[in-house]
Amino acid sequence: MNTFRYGSQAARFFKLLLVFVVLLTASASKAMADYNASRDFSITNGNPNGVWGYGHSTTLGGAYLPNVYAVPLVANVVDFWSADINGSLTPHVSKNVINAIVPIGTVVLQPLQLLMHPGPNNEYSVLRFNAPCCGQYDFTAGFVGVDWIGTTTDVHILKNGVVIWSGSINGFRNTTSTAGTVQLDCGDTLDIAVGSGSNRSYYFDTTGVEFVVTPGPGTQLGFEGFLSPIGGADATGGSFASPLLSRKLGSNIPVKFRAFCCENDILTGIHTLQAIKYTSATTSNPPINATSTDAATTSNQFRLTGSQWHFNLDTGFLSKGTWKLIATLSDGSTHTVWIKLN
CATH class of the missing domain: 2.60.120 (Jelly Rolls)
Known part of the structure; x- marks a missing residue:
């Protein structure tokens, strides 16, 4: 039987009906996007x-x-x-x-x-x-x-x-x-x-x-910064003028973190990595999905290793200059770090 069934049984159309729905707006303050x-x-x-x-x-x-x-x-x-x-x-x-x-x-x-x-x-x-x-x-x-x-x-x-x-x-x-x-x-x-x-x-x-x-307030995943060799994120993640990490173009950069919820390690979810090249503190190119040197990695998604989330960033797909790395966690929260490729 088709997804839509209209009229008599002899008539078989597409089957699917749709909706006009009244959406109620949430009045509570948002800790993050809905x-x-x-x-x-x-x-x-x-x-x-x-x-x-x-x-x-x-x-x-x-x-x-x-x-x-x-x-x-x-x-x-x-x-x-x-x-x-x-x-x-x-x-x-x-x-x-x-x-x-x-x-x-x-x-x-x-x-x-x-x-x-x-x-x-x-x-x-x-x-x-x-x-x-x-x-x-x-x-x-x-x-x-x-x-x-x-x-x-x-x-x-x-x-x-x-x-x-x-x-x-x-x-x-x-x-x-x-x-x-x-x-x-x-x-x-x-x-x-x-x-x-x-x-x-x-x-x-x-x-x-x-x-x-x-x-509601307080539901964002806990995040304590990228682990070594980066060693910081967000407020401790450097800036355009002072990138936190400097590496040679073509090198591999391990990007690692742990995420928490109610003090428990987050071992599920899809967490992704993007990179944005900046030519000044306020001028940038569009973000691109990061590429990994790890064949087991799916697209630009972090891979769970033990209790840590890993992404082996392949900088050979980037170019020389200053880049901001952006990790987007499964709850929609983002965390950033500045790096420089020489």
Whole structure:
């Protein structure tokens, strides 16, 4: 069965309905940038994608199963992370990647809107937030039915697989929303689950979703500077006039750090390294992804070695001059150091 099913059973269209959702704004002060499921959605960064995971479960709160199929631009409009059970392209978490309203069959996709759809055997579609650090998190969630045939879904918020809020969508443009605050330890999960609703049928059940999670004060990963041979970062990471480290172009520079959450070493997450060349204290080129001499390294991601995160920077791909190295941790925080290549 196609992802979208519109009209009679003889008519098989694309199947996916989308959403117009009311997004509640968090009023709490931010220790760091929020996590917005629609804005952050991607099928090119893998699954999980940073703090976000796209999956499904056979029962509400049951075992989380990642969706394995990244389907680009269905009908040139929608990107999917899909389980594709029975060839239905469902359950899925998807997004209208066009910054415009797009009608498809019996649904109208709002610009850049996130969608969720349950599966053919009443599987729940699950959007997962993985807490990058322990602390207090505010969240807002909104849901809307977007199929004029009549969306009927049950919608839920779960913390570590336990339901903390439930609602329902019954009809086209019917909406529900919630907001709250939860305490999460590093690695805890906060999920949205969308089921097939009161009629136990997944037809016409595409549901528009907005989900924003905002870390409260004190939730940023602990970081104590780059380890030797760099030996500093940020305020102790030098400057354009006085780089912290000087090396010959073409040499290898080990970039190492440890990250902490609630005094425990962070042993998970995607942490990346970029480099920016400066020609003055205020003039720079665009950032570029760093390149490693270590064949086991994936792209510009740090590799876990014991309790440390390592990246063997290959300066042969850079050029002579003054560079700022920028490590971006999984929680979005950044840490910098200045180096000079001779």
